[in-house]
Amino acid sequence: xxxxxxxxxxxHRLPHVGAASFQRLIKHFGSPEAALSAPINRLQSLLDExxxxxxxxxxxxxxxxxxxxxxxxxxxxxxxxxxxxxxxxSDASYPELLSQIPKVPPLLFVRGDIHLLSLPQIAIVGxxxxxxxxxxxxxxxxxxxxxxxxVITSGLALGVDAAAHQGALAGGGKTIAVxxxxxxxxxxxxxxxxxxxxxxxxGALVSELPLGSGSKAANFPQRNRIISGLSWGVLxxxxxxxxxxxxxxxxxxxxNREVFAIPGSIHNPLARGCHxxxxxxxxxxxxGQDIVDQLQGMLGYQLENLHKLKQKAAKKxxxxxxxxxxxxxxxxxxxxxxxxxxxxxxxxxERTGIAVGSIAGQLIGLEIKGFVQQIGAGxxxx
Numbered sequence: 485x486x487x488x489x490x491x492x493x494x495x496h497r498l499p500h501v502g503a504a505s506f507q508r509l510i511k512h513f514g515s516p517e518a519a520l521s522a523p524i525n526r527l528q529s530l531l532d533e534x535x536x537x538x539x540x541x542x543x544x545x546x547x548x549x550x551x552x553x554x555x556x557x558x559x560x561x562x563x564x565x566x567x568x569x570x571x572x573x574s575d576a577s578y579p580e581l582l583s584q585i586p587k588v589p590p591l592l593f594v595r596g597d598i599h600l601l602s603l604p605q606i607a608i609v610g611x612x613x614x615x616x617x618x619x620x621x622x623x624x625x626x627x628x629x630x631x632x633x634x635v636i637t638s639g640l641a642l643g644v645d646a647a648a649h650q651g652a653l654a655g656g657g658k659t660i661a662v663x664x665x666x667x668x669x670x671x672x673x674x675x676x677x678x679x680x681x682x683x684x685x686x687g688a689l690v691s692e693l694p695l696g697s698g699s700k701a702a703n704f705p706q707r708n709r710i711i712s713g714l715s716w717g718v719l720x721x722x723x724x725x726x727x728x729x730x731x732x733x734x735x736x737x738x739x740n741r742e743v744f745a746i747p748g749s750i751h752n753p754l755a756r757g758c759h760x761x762x763x764x765x766x767x768x769x770x771x772g773q774d775i776v777d778q779l780q781g782m783l784g785y786q787l788e789n790l791h792k793l794k795q796k797a798a799k800k801x802x803x804x805x806x807x808x809x810x811x812x813x814x815x816x817x818x819x820x821x822x823x824x825x826x827x828x829x830x831x832x833x834e835r836t837g838i839a840v841g842s843i844a845g846q847l848i849g850l851e852i853k854g855f856v857q858q859i860g861a862g863x864x865x866x
Contacts, residue, residue: 488826488860489562489570491516493555494542496591497694499534503706506590507573517860558695561668567683568667569594574859577602585713585739589692593667596688600658605635606775607711607736609729610644610721611754618644618722618754621746623651625719628772630657634779637662637715639707640675640689644721644729649678652687659687660714664707666697690714708732709739716779717742719769723757730757733766742778744769811855814838818846819855819865828862 495506495516508530513519519527520542527536541549547556562568571578571592579601582588594601606629608622626636626648636652638645640661652659659682665671667689670679679689692710693703708731712718718736720743723729733743743766748755762768769775808816821827821835832843847863850856856863 487559487828488517488862490555490559491520491860492570492572492591493558493694494520494551497551497554497558498531498538500532501535503587503589503692505530507588510590515860554694561695565595567595569598571598571601579714581716582710582713585709587709589710591692593691593693593695594688595667595690596683597658597686598688600635600660600686600688601690601714603635603658604633604779605637605660605715606779607637607715607718607732608644608648608721609638609708609711609718609732610723611727611729612641612643612645614643614647614722615752615754618748619647622647622721623654625721625746625772625775626651626659627655627657629775630655630659632772632776635660635687637711639664639704639711640671640679642672642675646675646678648721649682653681653685658685661687661689662707662711662714663689663691664693664703665691665699666693666695667691668695669698671699704728705731709735712736712741713739715741717744717775719744719746719775720758720761720766721746722748722752722754724754725756725760727757730761733761742767744775744778746770811850815846815850815855818843818850822856822863822865824865826859826862826864832863 495501495509509519510516512530513522520539524536524540527539531539538551542551546552562570571594573583573588573590577598608626610618610622614622622644630636630652636648636657636659638648638659638661640649640663649659649661661679661682663671670676683689690710697703705728708728712732712735718733718741720729720733736743743761745758745761745766745768747758747762747768767778808819811819817836818832818838821832829843829847836843847856851858855866857866
């Protein structure tokens with residue numbers, strides 16, 4: 485039986501299938517596997533001819549099709565990377581705030597701590613060629629905000645992005661780098677050491693792009709909506725009027741996030757984007773405390789919610805363990821072997837040593853009893 489991730493990766497690999505069309509297919513058919521096995525005439529209104537051709541080949545040759553081969557290589561790479569996670573929008577670990585934006589990324593490749601994506605974040609963005617003061621402001625604001633409980637999110641680019649990541653690290657905090665390439669490629673290459681340090685200190689690298697995706701200009705505006713979508717607010721440090729940072733700020737406004745801007749000299753062309761944002765209603769900030777004061781209530785509320793969720797999860801785990809006493813020894817063995825992630829029958833056979841026919845029957849019983857549910861080609865504990 486095929487790994488449930490396989491079908492998501494195949495769908496993700498289809499030509500011209502982005503976030504919106506991926507979600508449209510899931511809405512129509514219910515799952516990636518169902519979409520990929522649908523009759524071609526039902527897909528014609530949803531896909532272009534190049535995508536339809538790839539689906540036809542996949543339906544005829546599956547693993548041996550071009551897109552099937554790519555998905556298998558993706559799985560092979562993922563299995564060799566113990567610190568990398570493939571997070572689907574249907575997973576409990578998918579960040580709730582990001583799930584509320586338009587064009588939700590259906591899949592996230594995450595290297596590092598996936599739980600970090602659900603913690604309170606501030607995005608810091610700005611020029612790739614900031615003034616000396618701009619770079620210093622980015623680092624100091626990031627350091628202060630990280631020390632006050634915020635995860636610092638940025639794009640791993642030169643200039644302000646790098647200064648923000650470095651400031652968070654200097655403040656002993658956590659930082660997330662959202663990439664405009666596949667997770668297996670670091671751009672710019674000079675930031676390989678910074679990317680490594682981010683992960684080694686408990687941070688995360690994130691990409692929605694298929695593995696091997698290079699640094700195309702069109703990728704970065706899409707990347708920017710994720711930077712703002714993960715965050716409660718976006719701080720623009722320095723930006724020209726026509727810049728990617730203002731695209732991020734615009735995405736933040738569309739997502740109902742807070743936008744903060746640092747004013748600068750009227751003679752500094754990199755201050756003009758910030759001044760434009762302030763005229764349009766962004767909050768003028770002079771210190772990191774200005775941001776903390778505005779978001780402190782939200783921070784307290786979020787941390788309280790996280791504490792309650794942890795308590796609830798702990799109680800649920802205790803109840804789950806007690807309720808297992810009602811199951812047969814074989815059923816208990818299967819439940820414990822499943823863990824809490826989707827798993828296919830072949831993996832359960834390997835983990836338990838129980839015959840495949842017996843496991844299939846036990847899973848049906850467990851599903852009827854409400855202990856598991858079928859997810860694509862596998863099963864997951866409820």
